[in-house]
Amino acid sequence: MVRFAMQALGTESPLQRPSKRSRSEPLLELPTSPPLPLLLQEEDHQLAATFDPDTLDCQICMEALHTPIFQCSNGHIACSSCCQKLGNICASCSKPTGRIRCLAIEKLIDSLHMSCRNAEFGCRKMLKFTKRKGHELFCPCTPFDCPVSDCPFSGAATSFPDHFSESHQIRTLNFQYDVWFTAVLNPTDLHLLLKADNMVFLLHYEKEDLGNLVFVTLFGAPQREEFFSYHLAVKYGQTRLTMESVPRSILRADKRSTNFIFIPRPLNIPEGLLQIEISFHHPGEDISGLQISP
CATH class of the missing domain: 2.60.210.10 (Apoptosis, Tumor Necrosis Factor Receptor Associated Protein 2; Chain A)
Structure with missing residues (x-):
């Protein structure tokens, strides 16, 4: 298990903003393969975190999620191409899908910046989540x-x-x-x-x-x-x-x-x-x- 936690990188300490929960608290536990560092962007600062990239894979095609992302009435998400291939029927519960956008996950993905998978071999790029796979095809550190x-x-x-x-x-x-x-x-x-x-x-x-x-x-x-x-x-x-x-x-x-x-x-x-x-x-x-x- 990897414990998902975030730490503020900006100059302002979380303790100076009492209206927000302390960033030092563990927020979520996820089963994971080796975690990758990422950045979450907010309006005035960034947050560093570790994250299992497989968590943001479509559970049908196992490819990385990208907008538009849809969910059924039970909250099961899937990428748009898988919704179309399955006739807009949820693969998990058979409820209709393909009409309700999962805006929270879309916003999360749009804000993510991740290291290249070849970071341990010398690549220092920090990439938008949606651009990471394309970069890795051409990464000179592969x-x-x-x-x-x-x-x-x-x-x-x-x-x-x-x-x-x-x-x-x-x-x-x-x-x-x-x-x-x-x-x-x-x-x-x-x-x-x-x-x-x-x-x-x-x-x-x-x-x-x-x-x-x-x-x-x-x-x-x-x-x-x-x-x-x-x-x-x-x-x-x-x-x-x-x-x-x-x-x-x-x-x-x-x-x-x-x-x-x-x-x-x-x-x-x-x-x-x-x-x-x-x-x-x-x-x-x-x-x-x-x-x-x-």
């Missing part, structure tokens, strides 16, 4: 697990060039978007890190019995995949293999799927060196077009 087997390292994408070099002797190749470049893979290479601006990609070279697989993954959330595309070209003698695809997020359970170039054993270069021509396209990212809950 941690990723190292893709090398049995490596316990976890860190931001920008920390992987140093980690790969120091711990795994994996090279990093810098490139520019919309410019073809050549990556040379040695017989022992399984990965090659590719970096452009503040984005990091990983070239995979997996060896199977019938041949080798080459594909690219992205250090980023799955929602960012659509903002990038890449071309691969492998040439050996008179044979040329090409592929155009979208880099899958390294967070996906199936990173490879069917998006890879398969190089049959007879095409492998005798000395083991493999030259791959690569080009990345990145038209830019606009978070306003993403289909996410605020």
Whole structure:
């Protein structure tokens, strides 16, 4: 259990305002996952608090609540999209819903400012509750697990060039978007890190019995995949293999799927060196077009 309490941040002490209850009193107890700090804004000051963010999730879709928020006559709340999907029938008690706004929760959500979930990894942003999820999709402090087997390292994408070099002797190749470049893979290479601006990609070279697989993954959330595309070209003698695809997020359970170039054993270069021509396209990212809950 986490005890929900608030403390005034303004210069005026709560004891100087006898008309209001002391902010040092515990107000509510909530079952919780790890709490996050937040700010509650009032007209003349702010209040600091700890809060379980899951408390403000819609209990039907389990996404963060956002306006408009509706309640049935028994007080069960739901987001507007869930009300519509359920035909404006409350999922908890079968009472009609979708007509009574829950203005108290809407006002609470509008006043909340919360830390990013990546605060422990260095993000210092304080965000409106309705903007937090969008920020976290693009947060540069998002941690990723190292893709090398049995490596316990976890860190931001920008920390992987140093980690790969120091711990795994994996090279990093810098490139520019919309410019073809050549990556040379040695017989022992399984990965090659590719970096452009503040984005990091990983070239995979997996060896199977019938041949080798080459594909690219992205250090980023799955929602960012659509903002990038890449071309691969492998040439050996008179044979040329090409592929155009979208880099899958390294967070996906199936990173490879069917998006890879398969190089049959007879095409492998005798000395083991493999030259791959690569080009990345990145038209830019606009978070306003993403289909996410605020």
